[in-house]
Amino acid sequence: MSYKRVVLKISGEALSNGKDNIDFAIVKGVAQQVAELVRMGIEVCVIIGGGNIWRGRQGKEMNRVTADHMGMLATVINSLAFQDTLEAMGIPARLQTAIEMRQIAEPFIR
8 A cells, every 4th residue: 555645743752862852863763764755755744742842731830821832832842853854854844833933934724
């Protein structure tokens, strides 16, 4: 069976080695696998989490919305690391986020 498109969901935790929030050796390994798919002609959508930087609401006094925004920013940080790694391999990558930050990522509109 061959696929034209695949969606890959990567937990932020999967990009960490337990000591460093982002282990670039792990990022590179995953990016190499994605690059291989792209070179085979498969369209790949990668969804990356932010759990390794921000593990949800950690402060009892913190506003839930603020905590969620911190998690979303952590997701963008992980995504930037992954995008940079792919592009260094010659694979074009687009970063999209629902939080508007046009200098960093394209706005995602459902």
